[in-house]
Amino acid sequence: MVAKKYIFFFVIFFLIYIASSIVACKKDPNPDSHVNGLTYYNLAIPAGLPAMKIPDNNPMSVEGVALGKQLFYDPILSANNTMACASCHIQQYAFVDSARRFSTGIDHIAGTRNAMPLFNLGYQKKFFWDGGAVDLESQVIGPIQNPIEMHEDLGRLIVKLNRHSTYPALFKQVFGGDSITTPMLMKAVAQFERTLLSGNTRYDRYVKGEATLTAQELRGMALFEDGDKGDCTHCHTMGGTFSDFEFRNNGVDSIYTDAGRYRITLLPSDSGKFKTPSLRNIALTAPYMHDGRFNTLQQCLDHYNTGFHHGKNLDPVMTTQKKNRMTAQEMGDIIAFLQTLTDSSLLVNPNFMKP
Amino acid sequence: MRFPLSLFNMAHKKSQLCALSVALIVLLVSSCKKRPDDVVTTPNQSANITLSYVTTVGNEKVEFGKMKYTNSFGNKYNITLMKYYISYFTFIKQDNTEVNLYNHKLINVADSSTCYFTASNIPNGTYKAVRFYLGVDSAHNNSGTQEGELDPSYGMIWSWRTGYIFYKHEGNYLNDTGAELPLSYHYGTSTALAMVELPLSSFTIEGKSKTIEIKLDLNQLYNQNTPINFKTNGVRHSTDFDDQPWLLDMNNNFKRAFSINSIY
Structure with missing residues (x-):
């Protein structure tokens, strides 16, 4: 009996111990991510796009998105306070740098790759043309530090932000903590960038049965998917994001001046590979390819029809593809279809504008 | 529940x-x-062990700025900045059981307050070796938003990709004609992670705090094993086509460049 009593008390004691440790000791794995007192940001996904996974360690709040937007438009992020993210990612051009082939940084030095458009970013697996950043948060600090872009030192930037008249209070409201840290900066900008959604095109409305496509656009759509003609959908998946976001060598070169994905993985087989871009808003985001070498969609179609090089890492999908498989008319039809993927509401959405 | x-x-x-x-x-x-101490022991059954890293050229502590060191190719060099990551420090007992810290520590050689860390409550016993890594393990080297020692603000991340510079030596060297050229070694990427295991001769913990001083000798790193030739390329950021042999040589050298300096 005595032993039983002890066991009973022990069990009770043990359960209380467990309960108390659950209540009190279960540390928030991300102390700066609690949404206490913040307004949940309801990300409205356009009909043409799939559901988006928001990372557990960076839940979106109205306040966090607003802070991210303010930072996105603030030149404080560059070393001499002259350039913001928005300097090269301009809303009226679908967040590319107008028609420039290469953007120039604060020291007036031009880069070597074409600025990528910013929309539907939450669907992408890796960032930059070569996938060097493993997530959207990490991407944020790339251009800030890049010597030919914003050329700022993160340590210095954090000091600037902490001395700013309004940022400390805004960051504290969103992330808590005593002072602004780099991870908070990364998270805030990423929260805003996830809101940049674009899925309201004539194609999307056609899919929903709310719009019609012309006969030429419909022919173009069929050719776009036809494996013996456009054969576009192997990489630019049909519908949704219009990209698989994989890294592929599309034969723009056979000798690589830019090693592309190799620079990240150091695998020789990744030489000359770049991320498949989305074809949404493609009519708005010229010039094309990682180095902006093509100014028109016609030049892109010509490349895939006749121009591509059989380099050693050419994507398997293209190695078996016949040259001259499309007529001028067929390429024109595909271009007509690509123009149905334009979402002009992205360019004027007030939620994305400078605060 | x-x-x-x-x-x-x-x-x-x-x-x-x-x-x-x-x-x-x-x-x-x-x-x-x-x-905080997952190893629940009473104080006299364990001890706090301080791991102190001293960076030297031969037997002398690194002095910044002075063009006073010479590599095995006869080129003088100096150091204006030196930082490196130590991670996953482990104590190995005589019976091969291990006490793992799973930690990361950024050593900024110019700031002595960053050159040591303390391992709390290491159980009493006889230990035959310690092990650690020069660099950051691949899981932490490939994930984005990190805090503490891995906070991106410490100037040890790449600007074009996610991940950490494991070892950074910036300075200058004199080429064969005496001209001063930049020396900028940013050593990293997954190939670069170097496991270092250092034997201890009858190291016992008996409830009293101790310090293990570990030495990184740049003579061992640059001049021994496979000597590193600054003249081949003094500016290396680990990801160019011709950086692989350098990464492998540095990696091999790192494994031998650390030693136990003293225990007290």
Whole structure:
């Protein structure tokens, strides 16, 4: 009996111990991510796009998105306070740098790759043309530090932000903590960038049965998917994001001046590979390819029809593809279809504008 | 889990479980205090061990700025900045069991307050070796938003990709004609992670704090094993086509460039 009593008390004691440790000791794995007192940001996904996974360690709040937007438009992020993210990612051009082939940084030095458009970013697996950043948060600090872009030192930037008249209070409201840290900066900008959604095109409305496509656009759509003609959908998946976001060598070169994905993985087989871009808003985001070498969609179609090089890492999908498989008319039809993927509401959405 | 959670809910609803709540709070405070040291032992069954990293050229501590060091190719060099990551420090007992810290530590050679860390409550016993990595393990090297020693603000991340520079030496060297050229070694990427295991001769922990001083000797790193030739390329950021052989040579050298300097 005595032993039983002890066991009973022990069990009770043990359960209380467990309960108390659950209540009190279960540390928030991300102390700066609690949404206490913040307004949940309801990300409205356009009909043409799939559901988006928001990372557990960076839940979106109205306040966090607003802070991210303010930072996105603030030149404080560059070393001499002259350039913001928005300097090269301009809303009226679908967040590319107008028609420039290469953007120039604060020291007036031009880069070597074409600025990528910013929309539907939450669907992408890796960032930059070569996938060097493993997530959207990490991407944020790339251009800030890049010597030919914003050329700022993160340590210095954090000091600037902490001395700013309004940022400390805004960051504290969103992330808590005593002072602004780099991870908070990364998270805030990423929260805003996830809101940049674009899925309201004539194609999307056609899919929903709310719009019609012309006969030429419909022919173009069929050719776009036809494996013996456009054969576009192997990489630019049909519908949704219009990209698989994989890294592929599309034969723009056979000798690589830019090693592309190799620079990240150091695998020789990744030489000359770049991320498949989305074809949404493609009519708005010229010039094309990682180095902006093509100014028109016609030049892109010509490349895939006749121009591509059989380099050693050419994507398997293209190695078996016949040259001259499309007529001028067929390429024109595909271009007509690509123009149905334009979402002009992205360019004027007030939620994305400078605060 | 249902029972304890319901207990909690009842207490939370301010029901009559006063005594229980008091017990709960007492337990909660006491249990939280015990958390930091997962190895629960009384003080005299374990000890705090300080790991101190001293960076030298031969037997002398690194002096910044002075063009006073010479590599095995006869080129003088200096150091204006030197930082490196040490991670996953492990104590290996005589019976091969291990005490793992799973930590990361950024050593900034210019700032002595960053050159050591303390391993709390290492159990008493005889240890035959310590092991650590020069660099950051691949899981942490490939994930984005990180805090503490891995905070991106310390100037040890790449600007074009996610990941850490494991070892950074910036300075200058004199080429064969005496011209001063930049020396900028940013060593990293997954190939670069170097495991270092250092034997200890009868190191025992008997409830008293101790310090193990570990030396990184740049003569061992640059001049021994496969000597590193600054003249081949003094500016290396680990990801160019011709950086692989350099990465492998540095990696091999790192494994031998550390030694136990003293224990006290």
